Amino acid sequence: MAAFYEARGFPQAAIEPLKQACFVTALLRNKGPEVLWLELDEWRFHSDNREISRLGRAYWWALWRQLDVPQANRSTFRWTLLPEVRDLRPDESVGGNIVLPRHRGRFTVQARFVTGEKRRGKEMVVTLKDLRCPEDEANP
Amino acid sequence: MRRLVLSLAWTAALVTCAAFAQEGALPRGLIALDGGAAPTLKLRDMDGESFDLRDARGHWAFVHFWASWCQPCRREMPTIQRMASRMEATSLKVVLVNTAETDDTVFGFLGIVAPGLTTLMDRDGLVTERWQPRGLPSTFLVDPSGRLRFLALGGREWDSAGHLEFLRKLVTPP
DSSP states (O other), X not given: OHHHHHHTTOOHHHHHHHHTEEEEEEEEEOOSSSOEEEEGGGEEEEETTEEEOOOOHHHHHHHHHHHTOOHHHHHHHHHHBOOSEEEEOTTOEEEXXXXXXXXXXXXXXXXXXXXXXXXXXXXXXXXXXXXXXXXXXXXX | OHHHHHHHHHHHHHHHHHHHHHHTOOOTTEEXXXXXXXXXXXXXXXXXXXXXXXXXXXXXXXXXXXXXXXXXXXXXXXXXXXXXXXXXXXXXXXXXXXXXXXXXXXHHHHHHHOTTOOOEXXXXXXXXXXXXXXXXXXXXXXXXXXXXXXXXXXXXXXTSHHHHHXXXXXXXXX
């Protein structure tokens, strides 16, 4: 994934931390008749029964500020992330990256969703198991 | 006099929006907005020419945010070019805003994908931030009085019969 940002002119100082991270690219489409809430705080990442904390926007904004990354690069990075919160309308889709600390081994993501404009509809939980960072595929 | 013209344009826009809402005539994936004032949009295009959305007052504006790395943008852009060509005889202002890319990237992309289009360059991405699109691509339809009336959720085929009919009705006074 770092290559994507490298090709878009991100400075080398910004590429190094990106190489150390694990990018999960998600694409969601609301196929139901109600609003579906994407709320990343309701997603859990586990590996060997230990929770993995996301590297969220605040982490990256602080790092970009510290590294004095150009505003254009910060903006591009911002738009490639999956939104923290989104009320997905019927048939609306959203895509983007979730960033985790890079680690070896498989991990599980448990994504919890609520539905309805006022979040009072049905709850859904989607669990994806046996995920791996691409870097681990190259260095098993 | 200018105030009167804008007032009439606003009234016409309200009537048009209400008609769409009543008829349920919005193409799939378009939502009506609350009519808040459009944020400032003042940028230079690929040739360095300055553009201010305020100068488009009196006309509907199609304001589209995009980036070459976004896959839906790549699919959607040729349909915008065809739509713009079909709508050329109307008063619709097609305004493209590239988010935070370089001249080389934008020239290379549009030259292949949609050579008939030009774009404003939001070089640092801050204008895009101000508009708060739900993602890229995003299209806002701004009424003749400068108010946000419709938002297209994600990419679509703007040159489809349904979208062209919607846009034509929008720019045709009731």
